Amino acid sequence: MAHRPLVVCAILAFTAGLVIASFAGFREFLPGLLEGALVTVEITLGGSVLAVICAFVAALSKMFGPWPIRGLAVVYIEIFRGTSALVQLFWLFFVLPRFGITLEPLTVAILALGLNVGAYGAEVVRGAVSAVSRGQWEATVALNMSRAQALRRIVLPQALVPMIPPWGNLFIELLKTTALVSLITISDLAFKAQEMNATTYRTVEIFSIVLVFYLAVAVLITVAMRSLERFAARGLARGPAQ
Amino acid sequence: MSIDASPANSPSNEFSGPMVRFDKVRKSYGSLVVLDNLDLEIARGEKVAIIGPSGSGKTTVLRMLMTLERIDRGVIFVDGEPLTSMNRNDELVPADAKHLRRMRGKIGMVFQHFNLFPHMSALKNCMEAPRTVLGLSKIEAEARGRELLSMVGLGDKLDHYPSQLSGGQQQRVAIARALAMRPKVMLFDEVTSALDPELVGEVLSVIRKLGADLDLTMLMVTHQMGFAKEFADRVCFFYGGRICEQGPPEKIFVAPENERTRQFLRACLEAT
Amino acid sequence: MKFWDWKFTFEILPLLAKAALVTLEATLIGFVVAAILGLAFAIGRMFGPKWLAVPLAGFIEFIRSTPLLIQIFFIYFVFPEFGVSIEAMTAGVLALGLHYATYCSEVYRAGLANIPRGQWEASIALNMSPFHVFRDVIIPQAIPPIVPALGNYLVALFKDTPLLSAIAVLELMQTAKIIGSENFRYTEPITLVGLIFLIFSLIAAAVVRLVEAWLRRRIIHS
Numbered sequence: 001m002a003h004r005p006l007v008v009c010a011i012l013a014f015t016a017g018l019v020i021a022s023f024a025g026f027r028e029f030l031p032g033l034l035e036g037a038l039v040t041v042e043i044t045l046g047g048s049v050l051a052v053i054c055a056f057v058a059a060l061s062k063m064f065g066p067w068p069i070r071g072l073a074v075v076y077i078e079i080f081r082g083t084s085a086l087v088q089l090f091w092l093f094f095v096l097p098r099f100g101i102t103l104e105p106l107t108v109a110i111l112a113l114g115l116n117v118g119a120y121g122a123e124v125v126r127g128a129v130s131a132v133s134r135g136q137w138e139a140t141v142a143l144n145m146s147r148a149q150a151l152r153r154i155v156l157p158q159a160l161v162p163m164i165p166p167w168g169n170l171f172i173e174l175l176k177t178t179a180l181v182s183l184i185t186i187s188d189l190a191f192k193a194q195e196m197n198a199t200t201y202r203t204v205e206i207f208s209i210v211l212v213f214y215l216a217v218a219v220l221i222t223v224a225m226r227s228l229e230r231f232a233a234r235g236l237a238r239g240p241a242q
Numbered sequence: 243m244s245i246d247a248s249p250a251n252s253p254s255n256e257f258s259g260p261m262v263r264f265d266k267v268r269k270s271y272g273s274l275v276v277l278d279n280l281d282l283e284i285a286r287g288e289k290v291a292i293i294g295p296s297g298s299g300k301t302t303v304l305r306m307l308m309t310l311e312r313i314d315r316g317v318i319f320v321d322g323e324p325l326t327s328m329n330r331n332d333e334l335v336p337a338d339a340k341h342l343r344r345m346r347g348k349i350g351m352v353f354q355h356f357n358l359f360p361h362m363s364a365l366k367n368c369m370e371a372p373r374t375v376l377g378l379s380k381i382e383a384e385a386r387g388r389e390l391l392s393m394v395g396l397g398d399k400l401d402h403y404p405s406q407l408s409g410g411q412q413q414r415v416a417i418a419r420a421l422a423m424r425p426k427v428m429l430f431d432e433v434t435s436a437l438d439p440e441l442v443g444e445v446l447s448v449i450r451k452l453g454a455d456l457d458l459t460m461l462m463v464t465h466q467m468g469f470a471k472e473f474a475d476r477v478c479f480f481y482g483g484r485i486c487e488q489g490p491p492e493k494i495f496v497a498p499e500n501e502r503t504r505q506f507l508r509a510c511l512e513a514t
Numbered sequence: 515m516k517f518w519d520w521k522f523t524f525e526i527l528p529l530l531a532k533a534a535l536v537t538l539e540a541t542l543i544g545f546v547v548a549a550i551l552g553l554a555f556a557i558g559r560m561f562g563p564k565w566l567a568v569p570l571a572g573f574i575e576f577i578r579s580t581p582l583l584i585q586i587f588f589i590y591f592v593f594p595e596f597g598v599s600i601e602a603m604t605a606g607v608l609a610l611g612l613h614y615a616t617y618c619s620e621v622y623r624a625g626l627a628n629i630p631r632g633q634w635e636a637s638i639a640l641n642m643s644p645f646h647v648f649r650d651v652i653i654p655q656a657i658p659p660i661v662p663a664l665g666n667y668l669v670a671l672f673k674d675t676p677l678l679s680a681i682a683v684l685e686l687m688q689t690a691k692i693i694g695s696e697n698f699r700y701t702e703p704i705t706l707v708g709l710i711f712l713i714f715s716l717i718a719a720a721v722v723r724l725v726e727a728w729l730r731r732r733i734i735h736s
């Protein structure tokens with residue numbers, strides 16, 4: 001993903017948004033939007049943590065688990081990648097209570113987004129782990145390490161760095177998907193936008209500002225993941241590959 | 243310099259037969275039979291060089307011994323015990339994980355392409371398995387790693403990462419890393435073929451030193467005929483998945499009996 | 515109350531089947547928009563003058579980094595502000611097409627970048643007009659290798675069509691919600707919608723893999 005256009009466009013859009021907002025008497029709707037923004041950030045963070053956990057568990061189960069666990073992991077990945085995030089959200093929201101499980105809407109939101117992005121993340125983890133060369137595995141056998149030791153000490157550390165950029169993209173996808181939680185009555189940014197739109201009719205201003213906010217968080221995620229990648233790469237071998 | 247190379251797990255009443263024995267071992271990939279009815283015995287402390295044309299199954303022999311390849315038929319004995327199978331109620335059954343790990347502890351391997359861990363320094367490469375597998379303390383593992391790295395002449399490169407080392411240096415780290423596990427048998431698979439010609443010497447002289455200082459059984463696949471001639475106790479010439487001819491280097495290199503051996507050696511001579 | 519009611523299931527299936535047609539319609543039209551607009555974006559960004567390429571790159575990043583749902587609202591609510599009435603379905607399909615056009619443009623860019631320089635130079639040597647270079651030389655070579663990637667975005671777009679329920683387009687999800695609220699039973703309609711999506715996605719994924727394998731064989735043979 002090109003970095004510079006993103007930043008340039010963020011700055012331009014943000015300024016434009018502020019100009020529009022100041023003309024429009026933004027005091028009417030800005031506090032409400034900020035409240036919603038907080039909820040959006042909260043769900044993004046919670047969902048991301050859950051997604052990473054789900055992805056690693058599912059990917060490692062699919063690759064190394066005994067067959068019943070492997071089967072479960074495959075079913076999880078296929079179902080959550082094969083259906084739509086909104087369907088999953090509604091299913092957890094409306095159908096889970098029929099199993100006697102009633103959760104807070106916020107919990108449902110984090111659960112649905114984490115499970116959804118985790119399924120995509122599982123493929124990222126799997127790809128990165130299988131990209132570690134066979135020679136590395138063979139060296140661990142020759143050194144009499146167990147498979148768990150090999151995975152934990154040798155293979156996963158090498159798989160982590162190449163995983164970071166695709167995870168950055170997934171976190172941005174997750175951020176974008178949080179807008180759907182407004183449809184199960186959570187007062188996130190998208191929900192507040194509609195609410196404010198219905199009361200103030202400042203459609204253009206409100207939705208522009210909201211879009212710019214999402215963009216700003218996306219840029220933040222990109223920048224954070226870039227630094228994380230640079231930091232993590234320092235511990236790994238640099239220069240020409242052996 | 244004194245290196246204690248006696249394996250940590252050596253029992254007091256050691257099995258005194260051959261260190262390694264292939265008994266009618268067969269290996270195929272699909273319909274391609276790579277090794278057919280291989281019989282091979284290697285005595286304790288013996289240094290065996292394996293030579294032969296490309297595709298003759300040399301690497302496969304070492305990889306089977308390292309349990310990196312499954313065998314179709316036959317048994318490999320290491321130190322008197324079957325390698326990938328075990329006795330249960332007087333019956334040979336496939337080995338469980340515990341047996342495999344115990345047997346692998348007797349064997350070390352150095353690879354053609356080094357396979358060093360790129361995210362660990364030279365010293366950490368040598369400390370990892372002694373700590374996680376042998377359960378050595380950090381201090382013990384570090385002392386062992388330092389000692390071995392200075393033995394291979396890399397005492398000043400402890401904190402270098404593999405990408406910061408030359409091919410020859412990387413290969414010497416790989417040798418030290420394998421030795422740190424105190425194996426009884428060391429396998430070398432064309433350990434100099436991925437190196438620039440001027441780096442071959444430093445690795446061979448390390449192997450020469452191991453042969454002189456340590457009581458190791460060594461099995462090496464090599465294209466360095468000169469080295470095989472001077473270093474090995476025995477040379478095995480592989481051809482088409484069989485040992486076509488074997489014997490002391492003086493005999494194989496000076497007066498080979500088999501026509502194929504003669505052809506192969508002539509071709510090697512012409513190439514250099 | 516039973517957990518799963520088969521009679522109810524069979525009652526609502528025809529309704530959902532009809533709604534599935536709307537979903538498919540939105541998917542196909544949306545993807546046509548995405549494919550054509552995406553190609554225009556890619557060409558504009560790669561070969562356009564700087565004053566066009568740079569803002570276009572920013573615009574593409576902007577659309578890619580912000581939620582589709584808000585974009586749907588934006589188009590649906592903003593057009594009437596300027597006195598242009600727009601149907602929900604049209605607004606939704608436009609938003610879907612625009613959103614996925616930005617994804618497609620990245621795919622096209624990769625495909626175009628993979629065309630060897632020699633092809634451009636040969637076309638110039640033959641004195642072809644830029645239009646003909648694109649139409650007859652570049653596009654026919656650039657498209658086939660990226661068909662699987664485009665196919666994946668077609669599936670992704672399909673899975674995003676339930677978002678149109680937010681502006682009351684009567685596609686699968688909206689129909690399921692209406693059935694649910696009328697009968698106070700959400701289990702069957704929502705699970706069925708999930709199953710329909712799963713089946714379509716699995717079939718589509720299999721087709722994409724087949725096309726991929728076919729393309730690989732064709733490229734190897736030529």
Ligand SMILES: Nc1ncnc2c1ncn2[C@@H]1O[C@H](COP(=O)(O)OP(=O)(O)OP(=O)(O)O)[C@@H](O)[C@H]1O
Pocket residue numbers: 271276294295296297298299300301302303
């Ligand atoms: N994983 C595999 N799958 C299929 N065939 C294999 C595999 N590994 C090796 N072979 C085949 O087995 C035969 C023996 O291979 P091996 O690597 O043991 O040869 P080699 O004697 O070491 O040759 P070289 O001198 O080129 O290293 C070759 O014909 C090779 O193509």
Ligand SMILES: [Mg+2]
Pocket residue numbers: 300301302432
């Ligand atoms: Mg070989």
